[in-house]
Amino acid sequence: MNDQRDNTADDDKRSDGGLIGRVIGSVVAPVVDHVDVDEVVQRVDVAALVDQIDVDQLLDRVDVDRVLDRVDVDHLLDRIDANRLLDRVDPDRLLDRVDPDRLLDRVDVDRLLDRVDVNELVERTEIATIITRSTTGVFTQFLDVGRTQVIGLDQVTQGAAARLRGRGREIPPSPTRAAESLDRVRLDPSDRAIRMQGRFAGSVSRFLAFMIDQFVIGVVFGVFALLVQAAIRVVIDSTFELDAERTVMVIAYVTWAYIYYVGSLAGSGRTIGKAILGLIVVEANGDVLSGRSAAVRTLAFPLSFLVFGIGLLLGLFRRDRRELHDLIGGTAVLYDWDATTAKRREEVLAS
Numbered sequence: 001m002n003d004q005r006d007n008t009a010d011d012d013k014r015s016d017g018g019l020i021g022r023v024i025g026s027v028v029a030p031v032v033d034h035v036d037v038d039e040v041v042q043r044v045d046v047a048a049l050v051d052q053i054d055v056d057q058l059l060d061r062v063d064v065d066r067v068l069d070r071v072d073v074d075h076l077l078d079r080i081d082a083n084r085l086l087d088r089v090d091p092d093r094l095l096d097r098v099d100p101d102r103l104l105d106r107v108d109v110d111r112l113l114d115r116v117d118v119n120e121l122v123e124r125t126e127i128a129t130i131i132t133r134s135t136t137g138v139f140t141q142f143l144d145v146g147r148t149q150v151i152g153l154d155q156v157t158q159g160a161a162a163r164l165r166g167r168g169r170e171i172p173p174s175p176t177r178a179a180e181s182l183d184r185v186r187l188d189p190s191d192r193a194i195r196m197q198g199r200f201a202g203s204v205s206r207f208l209a210f211m212i213d214q215f216v217i218g219v220v221f222g223v224f225a226l227l228v229q230a231a232i233r234v235v236i237d238s239t240f241e242l243d244a245e246r247t248v249m250v251i252a253y254v255t256w257a258y259i260y261y262v263g264s265l266a267g268s269g270r271t272i273g274k275a276i277l278g279l280i281v282v283e284a285n286g287d288v289l290s291g292r293s294a295a296v297r298t299l300a301f302p303l304s305f306l307v308f309g310i311g312l313l314l315g316l317f318r319r320d321r322r323e324l325h326d327l328i329g330g331t332a333v334l335y336d337w338d339a340t341t342a343k344r345r346e347e348v349l350a351s
Contacts, residue, residue, distance in 0.1 A: 144342035147278045148189045151335065154202025155182075155192070161316040172321060174199040175286030175332060179319055190346060193339040200321040201333045203312070205277050212273030217257050224256075225249070258298055265294035278337030284322075284330050297329030 159169045169182040177199070187195065225242055232240045242249060264271040269280045269289045281289050281297070304311030304324040311324025322332055 141345070143276065143278075144345060147337060148193045148339075148342070150205050150208060150277060151193050151196055151202070152189055153204040157204050158202045158316065158321070165317060171195055172200045172202070173319055174334065175282070175284065190339070190343040193335075194343065196335045197339055198334055198336065200319075201279050201335050202321055203315045205279055205335070206315065206321075206323075206333055207312075209271070209273035209277045209279055212276055213260070213271045216272050217253075217260055220260075221253055221256050225252075261298040261301070262291075262294050265289055265297070266291040274333075278335060279333050280336035281331055281333050284326075284332050286332075286334075289331060293329050293331055297325050297331050300325040300328035303328070 155169070158172070162168065162170070171180040171182055173179040180195075229240060229242045261271060265281050266289070268275075269282060274280065281294070283289055283293060304314075314327075315321045315323040320332060326332055
């Protein structure tokens with residue numbers, strides 16, 4: 001019974017709602033039909049309406065992600081006229097707004113340098129020529145020519161000794177490389193000098209370096225002796241003569257020569273003479289010369305002059321060109337100068 005009452009009540013409400021809707025519809029519909037929409041729109045004050053809009057609240061209700069998801073970027077870019085866009089760019093104003101410090105702070109210099117091909121950069125510029133011309137002094141050219149010619153004399157001398165032993169012409173070995181035959185190879189002096197670098201030096205180069213060193217030792221010792229003699233005459237005896245003290249002079253000269261050789265070789269592997277001729281003294285295996293080897297080699301050096309210099313002549317007949325004092329000291333002498341730069345200098349000057 002209760003259910004029947006409820007159903008009846010619901011039917012009454014629906015019938016009432018339907019009645020009201022029909023009444024309102026019969027009134028509103030004719031009114032809407034008689035409204036002139038264009039006239040209504042014209043009478044709307046758009047400015048006042050826009051002023052009533054809360055832009056911040058409107059933007060807060062916009063879902064930016066959904067908007068961007070619905071944007072077709074490719075289609076948008078296709079409609080952009082890049083030329084017109086660039087024409088409207090003011091480069092001066094754009095550059096004025098660039099902060100160079102911030103820009104440089106974001107540059108990874110290490111990665112940038114890793115991508116630079118230095119060899120290609122040098123080849124595409126005049127850097128090599130500039131360097132070559134800047135180091136082309138008269139003395140440097142003289143050294144280049146002199147060293148190249150001396151290497152040629154080494155080859156002639158060593159080649160003659162090699163033929164006596166039934167061997168052909170060859171580029172000498174090095175502590176880490178074997179000798180190379182020159183029977184079928186024709187090299188100009190500059191290329192030959194380049195090929196010789198790091199290989200055992202010949203007897204002519206070594207002898208000339210020795211003569212230069214003796215000159216340096218003698219000049220320095222003579223100047224120092226005169227200074228000592230002058231000091232003694234002023235302080236002690238006005239008639240003092242160093243020439244009368246021959247034993248003292250010999251001991252002083254030998255001591256100075258020993259200090260000169262050991263100090264120079266232990267410090268850089270070169271004496272002044274060897275530096276001028278482009279030679280370096282190393283361990284027999286090619287390692288940097290030690291102070292002990294320099295001292296032993298210098299002590300053994302006079303032995304190479306005994307019995308008509310047989311110890312020196314050993315270098316003419318050995319492929320490694322090592323002499324008696326080299327064998328005793330466990331050392332070797334190599335060509336060691338920048339023959340490649342010398343050839344470049346020659347080419348630049350010839351151009």
